[in-house]
Amino acid sequence: MTDNTRLVHELSRELRAPLTVISGYLETLYDTHEEWQAPFDRMIKQSNRIDRLLNDLVYLTRLEEAENEAAQVAKVDIAAVIQMVTDEQRLYHPNKTFSYASSTQSDIQGNGDQLYTAFTKLLENAGENTAPDGCIEVLWHEVNGTRVLCIKDNGVGIEPQHLPRITDRFYRTDLNSDGVGLGLCIVKSILEHHSACLRISSEFGKGTAIECVFKLE
Amino acid sequence: MNAKKILIVEDEIAIREMIRTSLEMAGFECLEAGDAQDAHIQLVDNKPDLVLLDWMLPGNSGLELIRRMKRDTSIADVPVIMLTARTDEDNKIQGLNSGADDYVTKPFSVRELIARIKALLRRSASSSENSSYRMQGLQLDDKSHRVYIDDEAIDIGPTEYKLLRFFMANEDRAFSRSQILDNVWGGNVYIEERTVDVHIRRLRNALRRAGTSPIDYGLYIQTVRGTGYRFSSLVIQK
Numbered sequence: 001m002t003d004n005t006r007l008v009h010e011l012s013r014e015l016r017a018p019l020t021v022i023s024g025y026l027e028t029l030y031d032t033h034e035e036w037q038a039p040f041d042r043m044i045k046q047s048n049r050i051d052r053l054l055n056d057l058v059y060l061t062r063l064e065e066a067e068n069e070a071a072q073v074a075k076v077d078i079a080a081v082i083q084m085v086t087d088e089q090r091l092y093h094p095n096k097t098f099s100y101a102s103s104t105q106s107d108i109q110g111n112g113d114q115l116y117t118a119f120t121k122l123l124e125n126a127g128e129n130t131a132p133d134g135c136i137e138v139l140w141h142e143v144n145g146t147r148v149l150c151i152k153d154n155g156v157g158i159e160p161q162h163l164p165r166i167t168d169r170f171y172r173t174d175l176n177s178d179g180v181g182l183g184l185c186i187v188k189s190i191l192e193h194h195s196a197c198l199r200i201s202s203e204f205g206k207g208t209a210i211e212c213v214f215k216l217e
Numbered sequence: 218m219n220a221k222k223i224l225i226v227e228d229e230i231a232i233r234e235m236i237r238t239s240l241e242m243a244g245f246e247c248l249e250a251g252d253a254q255d256a257h258i259q260l261v262d263n264k265p266d267l268v269l270l271d272w273m274l275p276g277n278s279g280l281e282l283i284r285r286m287k288r289d290t291s292i293a294d295v296p297v298i299m300l301t302a303r304t305d306e307d308n309k310i311q312g313l314n315s316g317a318d319d320y321v322t323k324p325f326s327v328r329e330l331i332a333r334i335k336a337l338l339r340r341s342a343s344s345s346e347n348s349s350y351r352m353q354g355l356q357l358d359d360k361s362h363r364v365y366i367d368d369e370a371i372d373i374g375p376t377e378y379k380l381l382r383f384f385m386a387n388e389d390r391a392f393s394r395s396q397i398l399d400n401v402w403g404g405n406v407y408i409e410e411r412t413v414d415v416h417i418r419r420l421r422n423a424l425r426r427a428g429t430s431p432i433d434y435g436l437y438i439q440t441v442r443g444t445g446y447r448f449s450s451l452v453i454q455k
Contacts, residue, residue: 013302016302016323016324017229017231017232017323018231019323019324020232020235020323020324020325021231021232021235022324023324023326024232024235024236024239024324024325024327025235025238025239027239027326027327027328028238028239028242028327031242031328032242047324051324077411080411080414080415083418084414084418087418087421087422088440091421091425091433091435091436094433112411117442
């Protein structure tokens with residue numbers, strides 16, 4: 001473990017104890033003080049955000065660490081992973097349309113849990129950034145000698161000035177969102193582990209297409 | 218009605234007091250212990266109905282406490298919920314395999330903790346010989362081998378039936394894929410763990426497509442990231 005990773009892990013462990021105390025009392029206060037519910041609710045949400053930030057940060061340092069080690073690699077049925085992630089997101093957004101099609105061979109050498117995490121983050125983003133009746137198309141197919149997972153939505157899109165920095169650590173396009181700015185950074189890191197790359201194209205107001213491009217084995 | 222007694226085993230006083238305050242507000246009676254030895258004394262002397270156990274007690278003593286409990290028939294059946302730090306994925310599995318009944322990760326929601334405590338107390342009070350399970354409009358009848366949603370029988374495969382039966386008998390408890398394999402498929406078969414995912418998907422589909430119910434029972438089969446699955450009617454927290 002590098003010093004950096006150790007610091008992140010220790011820091012997150014040390015912060016979780018006080019966070020547990022703070023959020024625990026806040027919930028009890030929320031339940032017992034009706035006139036203060038709105039502010040308590042905001043405080044609870046912010047402490048949840050610190051928790052998510054710590055989780056993502058620990059996960060990210062772990063990934064970076066794994067780069068130097070032999071990561072756990074096995075045969076992964078990637079179409080099945082995508083199917084599962086799509087099904088799960090459908091449950092969270094029952095009014096949105098998620099379509100899924102797979103048209104290429106689906107086994108790759110990789111880490112199934114990491115891929116599950118990456119695809120979940122991408123589909124969560126797509127689900128959150130579309131209108132209540134939005135459409136998300138998921139496609140696993142072959143393009144010019146590569147295999148590509150394409151996730152296309154008809155959501156709010158990303159303004160062009162954000163695109164070059166969107167996978168940077170702690171970069172957030174919307175400062176008022178609940179995000180912590182590490183999601184795409186994690187996705188990118190996971191794809192790099194699989195010798196794959198991330199391509200993002202977006203038209204503001206119309207939607208976003210995200211592609212994970214894998215080499216043919 | 219007698220208040221249920223909960224033993225809180227946690228070495229950090231601030232966390233222990235917070236839990237105590239929340240649980241007392243919810244009508245529980247609380248006992249406290251700062252280490253495993255004190256916890257064992259309280260278990261024997263005060264017979265709590267449930268134990269909340271911090272996994273990070275010094276020197277792996279949380280795990281030892283559970284092992285010691287399991288050897289002592291007078292306290293072996295007291296249900297245990299572990300409090301873990303989220304960074305300890307492996308410990309979670311280890312903990313569930315060693316005899317803890319459920320776990321929550323710090324920082325946890327006290328509402329969720331209370332719901333888990335209640336579910337676990339309900340479960341340990343009801344006999345395990347139940348032949349029918351019900352959760353809201355979802356009903357499983359072991360005599361006819363049928364599953365009903367709002368009193369209408371649904372189509373469900375035999376493996377999915379067994380899987381649902383297992384989940385409904387163990388509401389609100391998280392299981393690893395290998396625990397699900399052992400319990401639903403039987404311990405001595407060699408099946409890839411990912412097989413569980415396939416049947417989970419079919420089960421969710423069977424529950425979702427069924428009837429005109431306003432509730433999507435597929436939602437109740439929840440993925441516990443890095444661990445496995447859980448059946449719960451509690452609101453999903455991302």
